[in-house]
Amino acid sequence: MENHRESYLTHLTDEQFTDLLLGTSPAAVTAHLSACPQCAQEAQRVSGAIGSFAQQSRLWAERRAASLPVHSRDSQPVFPRLHIPRSPQAWTAAGLAVALALGIGISLRVDHARPVERQVAAKLQPAVAVSPTILKSDNALLTAIDGELRADESATSGMYGLSGSSRGVRSRSPKRISN
Amino acid sequence: MQLVLDPDMIACVPGETIPSELDDIDALDRVYRFRLLRFVAYSTGDQDLAETIVQDCLLKAYNSRDSFRGDCSVYTWLAHIATNLVRDSQRSRKFQFWRRVHKTAPDLNEVSSLLSSPQSSVESQMLARERAQQVSAALETLSVNQRTIFLMRFIEEMDIQEICQATGMQVSTVKTHLHRAVKAVRLKLGGGI
Structure with missing residues (x-):
């Protein structure tokens, strides 16, 4: 009787508890449980806690799985059919190749664009400012040339018996240059 | 003396493929997806990653169904594939980075309303929910192997032999992981006598 009481004073060990949960506990453990309320x-x-967790996680998974798209035979073999590599290394290599190609393309494009830019810039250069003195001398020169041309015209008209009224003759007034 | 032949040996013709549930991917998906999702989600602690792994697992199983020898159950075989995929993903640096950045752990509160039944009181429902949350929190403190084995045994209700087949571990190793996992969970639940 004394030994029987003593056995309940020592509680189950962790290993015995695990065996109990696994359902592999020996009869002595079961006997201990019936006598030890703690x-x-x-x-x-x-x-109970593990059971609650199992129940709730099951409900969660069922709900989650139901909300996901179901596999279909048509949708699966997209990768195999197209022979697209799925390994991370292949995708990394492909990404590097694309980045390299883009980099080379951009640098070539930049080099090619430079002369064109220079040409456009040259065309868009503002006109050199001309001083009023030069303008005045240019206008004087143009007036002088115009005067000489008129003189030639009247001489030619007289030679062919044309009136000096200058019919139909265009006035050749010099266009004045302005800045 | 009478010779007794095993009926399985007579039925099995070499080279002949035995039709199994693995041939029907829709059935495979319907039957095992939620179980795999639960197992992988709590193994990784990330439901988004779990969905990807489950998808990969089902595809892999379907594509390599010819290699299934039938010496274990289909779920054990799927759990073996899923375990390897979880290990692979956890080894990758990408996983470790995204785990730090963005982690979407399964939320049991999502289903708390579904658990209400007329038989159980509000108090007992709350207690059950709290206990489940405690177990969930305890699982996060376990090592990957301990968590995987704990889930396989107590949530997926696989026996020790099936766990050995799925994980490739010895019986003694599986039992050691289980003991440690149960101890940690008990401590987290405030246990200890």
């Missing part, structure tokens, strides 16, 4: 309560608490 161990029985602990076993019930742990198994």
Whole structure:
């Protein structure tokens, strides 16, 4: 009787609890549980918590899986059919190749664009400012040339018996240059 | 003396493929997706990653169904594939980076309303929810192997032999991981006598 009482004073070890949860506990452990309310309560608490977790996680997974698109035979073999590589290394290599090609393309484009830019810039250069003195001398020169041309015209008209009224003759007034 | 032949040996013709549920990917998806999703989601602690892994797992199983020898259940075989995929993903630097940046752990509160039943009181429902959250939190403190084995045994209800087949571990290793996992969960639940 004394030995029987002493056995309940020592509670189940962690290993015995695990065996109990696994359902592989020996008969002595089961006997201990029926006599030790503390161990029985602990076993019930742990198994109840795990059971609650199993139930709730099952509901969560069922709900989550139901909301996901279901596999279809048509949609699966897209990768195999197209022979697109799926390994990360292949995708990394492909990404590097694209980046390299883009980099080379951009640098070539920049080099090619420079002369064109220079030409456009040259065309868009503002006109050199001309001083009023030069303008005045240019206008005087143009007037002088115009005067000489008129003199030639009247001489030619007289030679062919044309009137000096200058019919139909265009006035050749010099266009004045302005800045 | 009478010779007794095993009926399985007579039925099995070499080279002949035995039709199995693996041939029907829709059925495979319907039956095992949620179980795999639960297992992988709590193994990784990330539901988005779990969905990707489950998708890959089902595809891999379907594509390599000819290599399934039938010496274990289909779910054990799927769990083996899923375990390898989880290990691969956890080894990758990409996983470690995204785990730090963005982690979407399964939220049991999403289903708390579904658990209400007329038989159980509000108090007991809240207690059950709290306990489940405690177990979920305890799982995060376990090592990958401990968590995987704990989930396989207590959530997926696989026996020790099936766990050995799925993980490729020895029985003693599996039991050691289980003992440690149970101890940690008990401590997290405020246990200890």
